[in-house]
Amino acid sequence: MSTFDAIVIGSGQAGTPLVFKLASQGQKVAFIEKEHFGGTCLNVGCTPTKTYVASARRMWEAQHGEDMGIEIPLGTKANLRKIKARKDTLIQKSVEGISKEVEQSENIIFFKGEARFEGEKIVAVGNKFLTAEEIYINVGCRPFIPDGYDDIPYLTNQSMLELEELPEHLLIIGGSYIGLEFGQMFSRLGSKVTIIEQGDSIIGREDEETSQTIQQIMEGDGVAFRLGAMCLAAKKNDNGGISAQINCTKDGSVQIEGSHLLLAVGRRPNTEDLQLDKTGVKINNDGFIEVNDHLETDVKGIFALGDCNGKGAFTHTAYNDYEIIADNKFGGKNRKVSDRITTYGLYVDPPLGRVGITKREARQKGMDVLIGHRPFSKIARAKEKGETSGYMSVLVDARTKKILGATVLGVGGDEIISSIINIMYADTGYKVIRDAVHPHPTVSELIPIVLESLTK
Structure with missing residues (x-):
């Protein structure tokens, strides 16, 4: 049995910075990872997909030069091998950076393998047994594969x-964030794409x-959609392709032939x-570890961070989990998960930036809300860029005058949303940003205009 001050299971966007923080404070840390440093975001999530999104954007620009008065010769094509190689290089540099830091730290002992609990505070990796008073679980999530595949x-x-x-x-089952991003990028790169969605x-x-x-x-990019797809089944064709048999509310029973099938259903x-049953740590019916506002399980000293605690499914929420732990432990603060405002992006092009509640949620809760709305087609900079798809809307509490939520779907939406997020965290009224002077010509200057014309 090897004794440590802390054990960190998983090297995702919460576990990795926490290991380095604990080590910098003089703690002896056992760091366990079964696959690769950096977790989902670095290896198979944010970093690789956004490199593909960037390549797909270049294809789109090459195919739309005529709209801007630029004559681009025909024949532009995507080289997926080169796109993949660029992605692999970016990932490798980051992974090697983490690995080097781990090796250079005298306080970090790395264990390669799958962790399992053999007692409340006993963790095994292969035939090695480790114990510590504090254990941090950051094991992430994986794709859900339905029965029948x-x-x-x-x-x-x-x-x-x-x-x-x-x-x-490319057939994609699932019309949510992952399916949409892959659908648009591969359509732009040159694949025929059909997205099949149950809803x-x-x-x-x-x-x-x-x-x-x-x-x-996305339909403008050539992506086809099949919605209301019930009784879904798929089989392998004799030619090596895929046949998807669906029963759509709109089209009836349809068979779709494809060369590849992407499952993106959660x-x-x-x-x-x-083996959490050996610890007393509780998980819910969906397998997420139950934690309190400070990310501690019902077993004192055992914490769960990142996607596996069900408190967020994003890199930024995982990193915030790390910040909560680090600041509360070493900074004398009292940070809580409940202080976090929900925000995220969808990286189709143009991107979606979201924060707070939606109009639908406001109606369901019977809230007294004011709304400001404006299409991107009325933004000078968007027209100058030739990218006028989308809209911006902001929800304001009619009584407190504070912003409750916002949607920015359009060019720069993933960046523009941050200015609204800052106002929400400042816990101040919407008039602060409404009366601010934004530079012209920008897309952000639409925010004050949206807030000048609030309606019920």
Whole structure:
């Protein structure tokens, strides 16, 4: 049995900075990782997909030069091998950087392998047994694979990034964030793409206007949608392709032939192999570890950070989990998960930036809300850029005059949303940003205009 001050299981966007923080404070830390440093975001999430999004954007620009008076000769094509190689190089540099820091730290002992609990504060990795008074679980999530696909050569967000040839016809089951990003990028790179969604609209958690606008944008890129797809089944063709049999509310029973199949129907936490039943740590019905406002489980000294605690499914929420732990432990603060305002982006092009509640949520809660709304087609800078798709809306509490939520779907939306987030964290009224002077010509200057014309 090896004794440590702390054990960190998983090297995602919460676990890795926490290991370095603990070590910098003189603590002896056991660092466990079964696959690769950096977790989902670095290896199979944010970093690789956004490099592909950037390449897909270059293709779009090459194909739309005529709109801007630029004559680009025909023949532009995507080289997926080169796109993948660029992605691999970016990832490798970051992973090697983490590895080097771990090796150079005298206070970090690295264990390669899968962790399992053998007691309340006993963790095993292979035939090695470790113990510590504080244990931090950061094991992340993986793609959810529905029943019935065992004998079908499906792809996930991870294996999609290993392809070196463009799919001829990519079928995507799931019309939410992962499916939409991959769908648009591969359509722009040259694949035929069909997205199959069980719901009546894509990304059902968003307002109807958001879902419809994104669908229209992607249809403009050549993506086909099959919505309301019930009784879904798939099989492997004799030619090695995929046949998807669906029963759509709109089109009836349809069979769609494709060359590749991407399953993008959600994610599940990597908690089942931890043997948490030997600790007393509770998980909910979906497998997420239950934690309090300070990310501690019901077993004192055991914490869960990142996607596996169900408190967020994003890199920024995972990193904020690390900040909560670090500031409360070493900074004398009292930071809480409940202080966090929900925000995220969808990196289709143009991107979606979201913060706080939606119009639908406000109606469901019967809230007295004012709304400001403006299409991007009325923004001078958007017209100058030739990118007028999308809209901006802001929700304001009619009584307190504080911003409750916002949607920015349009060019720069993923960046513009931050100015609204800052006002919300400042806990001040919307008039602060309404009366601010923004530079012209920018897309951000629309925010004060939106807030000047609030309606019920």
